[in-house]
Amino acid sequence: MKKSDKPVGVFILGDLPPKDIAPVSRQIEKSGFDEIWIAEDCFMISGFASAAIALQATTTIKVGIGAVSNRVRHPAVAAMEAATLAGAFPGRFDSLGVAHGVPSWMKQIGLFPKSVLGALRESVTGIKRLVKGETVSEEGEYSSFENVKLTHAAPDVKVLTAVVGPKSVELSAQIADGMLISVLAGPKYVKAIRDQITQTRKASGLPEHFELVTYVLACVGDDRVAARNKVRDATAFYLQAMGPTMMTGVYGVNDTVEKLLAEDSADLANQIPDDWLDWIAIAGEPADAVKGIKELFAAGATSVVLCIVPSDELPQQVDLIGREVLPHI
Template sequence: MNEARLGILLLSTTAPEQLSELAGRCEGFGFDEVWLAEDYFFYGGLSSAALVLAATERIRVGLGILSCVARHPAVTAMEISSLERSFPGRLMSGVGHGVPAWVRQMGLTPKSPMRALEEAVTGIRNVLTNTEPYTAEGEYFTFQDITLFHPPSTDVPLYLGVIGKKGCELAGRIADGNILSVLAPTEYVTWARELGQQGMKQAGRDGSFSVPTYVLTAVDEDRDVARAAVRESLAFYLDALGPTPLTGAIGINDAVAELSAGGYEALVEGMPEDWIDRLAISGTPEEVARRIEQYWAAGADSVILSPQPADEVGRQLELIAAEVLPRLTR
């Protein structure tokens, strides 16, 4: 089995002033990681990461994902370096395309999203690691004699946040891992990890490849209550995303397309029970613990729980810490 870590995603609907307290509770409960999501236009990703790092002592803090076009890569590198120097070894940063609708709102949609992403992540890594001024002229980003006055004191892990075959292979070529989105079943986790490892080999890179995986999660002594909470969240994401390689990994894209045509309510009412079993983690503490271990076994070195419903995150944290953590074997 790969390294087995357990994290909590603090959804972007969380008020910024609540992040420090919730992160402190996660650390106190014994979770390994806290993850944040820079969704536009909710809390700021880098500023929130700073809040969480300052409010905690040991827990690792993941940021997934920053849109590659929302900031110049050199500025992103500068921000990452500042946080890494202040809190060595605790920051994990993810970069991706960004949700297309939000990127369009800012007039930043690139003609070639994959090319823009590759330029951005390659630039971030070079600015973070080069001891000499970095110069490069790309299709989307220009770097002219850029050097960080305060370079990072340790290596900084950089992840992509992409889906699909090309994206997963690119993650292996240029990044240390790939942050997998909610709706990723265990079959997709295994597939994405293998593609990332193939990408590493293609690029002649050594080392391990990480696949932190977000999973919608609800735990309750009454399994029907937990499954109802996850069902509504699954319907929301399936309605927003439609058929993707995530759901394609278990052969349900045609059914997703058919149900999605009726909108959110049709998904809530018509979603087969099997989808809840395969696309989420829900049920009694024993069932939730067993499902977390299935994700670890599939290759998710870090399982990042997204507590549902979102307005009961405190209660979910307490239940998971008290009833699920003791049942895990790792």
């Protein structure tokens, strides 16, 4: 079992059948990982319900939700859900991630806000106040409260944001307890975000500590070339979904990203330059994975969460990484 001063986790993707959440969670814990993170992608699996299943199925591993849309649940309801899990599993559930929500999904259900920053601010600050035990009375543009107070407060719950845009990062530095950094973020981006947030919090007189939970696409195997090829489809999917961002911009490749997306998106996976995989993903043999994880920690990540692809290899890779990677972190 590895020490958790550099916690490494596994991300449970939304395509995992609900019946597999419990056995997969048990395997992740048995293999020596420190954390399980579960996203709530619309119309896939519920973040809170899935976290409850994972927590009940395991005994010591931490479970976090990263992330739920701030528009899908009223902050009072999200705070109640988080506090329930924290109270039922003290010390094991203490992190709730909150995001804007994928725009296309929010539009599908009529919840896309006029101000994404305003909606995020109301949600994060409301949840934080409520889990700490405050009584909240205020009228907001997206969420209002009249003498709302949780019966079961959970002051240890941290509220993190899952954001990418520079204005959202700046807001997060001021109001959140941490950030969930998306896949496609290499060490250079993690360091840039760490430096920006440190500067913002210092200027605002806020405590220096700020969680940077870093998601990373991962494929590990004995055949380095095969493992790197297997991560290409997922990389292409996220590049198409996000387009050029600061995550790729810090590496000076945004023009190339735009060109690749414009030329032939159907063959994007094969067009991604091989050297991009050195920072976009943790892909290759176990030694490559050890190196990649250590680089993310050195850049400022407080935990590294592996988004293992392809999904059907999750059991084998969890076992392999537990045996040949985690003991060396």
